[in-house]
Amino acid sequence: MIQLAPLSGGIFLGWSLGANNGANVFGTAVASRIVSFQRAALLCGAAIILGALLQGQAGIDTYSRLFPGDSMKLLLITSAVAAITMTGMTLLHLPVSTSQAIVGAICGIGLATESMQWHLLTRIVICWLVTPVGAIGIAWLIYVLLGAFFKHIPMSMLTRDKIIWSGLIIVGTYGAYALGANNVANATGIFSGRIAHLTDRHLTLVGGLAIALGVATFSKRIMHAVGSGIMPLDGFTSLVAVLAMSITVHIFAMIGVPVSSSQAIVGAIIGIGINKGIWAVKLKPLRNIAIGWLMTPIISLILAAAAYAVFV
Numbered sequence: 427m428i429q430l431a432p433l434s435g436g437i438f439l440g441w442s443l444g445a446n447n448g449a450n451v452f453g454t455a456v457a458s459r460i461v462s463f464q465r466a467a468l469l470c471g472a473a474i475i476l477g478a479l480l481q482g483q484a485g486i487d488t489y490s491r492l493f494p495g496d497s498m499k500l501l502l503i504t505s506a507v508a509a510i511t512m513t514g515m516t517l518l519h520l521p522v523s524t525s526q527a528i529v530g531a532i533c534g535i536g537l538a539t540e541s542m543q544w545h546l547l548t549r550i551v552i553c554w555l556v557t558p559v560g561a562i563g564i565a566w567l568i569y570v571l572l573g574a575f576f577k578h579i580p581m582s583m584l585t586r587d588k589i590i591w592s593g594l595i596i597v598g599t600y601g602a603y604a605l606g607a608n609n610v611a612n613a614t615g616i617f618s619g620r621i622a623h624l625t626d627r628h629l630t631l632v633g634g635l636a637i638a639l640g641v642a643t644f645s646k647r648i649m650h651a652v653g654s655g656i657m658p659l660d661g662f663t664s665l666v667a668v669l670a671m672s673i674t675v676h677i678f679a680m681i682g683v684p685v686s687s688s689q690a691i692v693g694a695i696i697g698i699g700i701n702k703g704i705w706a707v708k709l710k711p712l713r714n715i716a717i718g719w720l721m722t723p724i725i726s727l728i729l730a731a732a733a734y735a736v737f738v
Contacts, residue, residue: 437636439509442509557690674693
């Protein structure tokens with residue numbers, strides 16, 4: 427039981443991840459009443475667990491190699507610090523990236539113990555930088571291709587709306603699958619090989635369930651609020667944004683580097699803004715998002731190093 431105590435921090439991380447990021451995949455569909463929250467939460471939760479089980483292993487391997495040592499105390503400090511950082515940034519209404527919070531905490535421990543895996547950290551940071559840029563390009567291309575499809579294929583407005591509504595549900599489910607595959611490592615990756623009788627398959631299941639629980643219990647208000655922060659989105663642009671985000675996150679799941687779905691959705695919306703006219707993008711929310719992205723790993727790193735100095 428003592429060995430399982432640090433896992434509670436990972437479960438909380440998974441729960442908060444689901445509570446925040448469920449809105450990225452189903453927020454527009456729920457807010458526009460295309461699908462009920464209950465149905466969205468069920469589809470989202472099932473797809474997250476499936477993605478975690480089928481493709482979550484690669485990210486768990488990355489974090490397992492990045493984390494220094496096998497100490498239960500270090501595991502507890504890392505997961506607790508990441509959870510505290512997530513909570514604090516959320517209370518400040520600044521954007522939160524779970525991957526940045528957990529990697530920042532790992533780096534704080536790594537620096538304190540002089541056991542940093544610099545090559546792995548470099549790979550992760552490069553992927554973080556590529557995530558919004560890649561999403562911009564993917565969203566731009568999808569916007570052009572889907573726009574050409576709707577423009578050149580004769581159909582009534584009702585048929586067009588039905589295609590978009592159905593597409594939002596399908597793409598949202600795919601996005602939830604990609605979220606589970608990519609982000610389950612944020613919740614439970616550092617525990618791989620460090621808790622007796624707990625295999626990586628168990629960790630993907632526990633992490634997936636925690637993320638799904640966060641969606642079901644605390645994402646409803648966020649889902650209803652999503653969509654107008656950076657740029658107002660209609661059904662078509664929402665479909666483009668969620669699809670671009672999902673593809674981006676899924677690519678990095680296959681590479682084995684957990685990235686932020688929030689960064690991917692922001693990049694996707696900017697890609698749409700480039701097509702519509704960059705004037706449509708609100709700069710102030712982007713500034714706040716950039717501050718959140720910068721502060722999250724730094725705060726997590728400092729807290730983890732300080733906790734190590736005090737408690738170890």
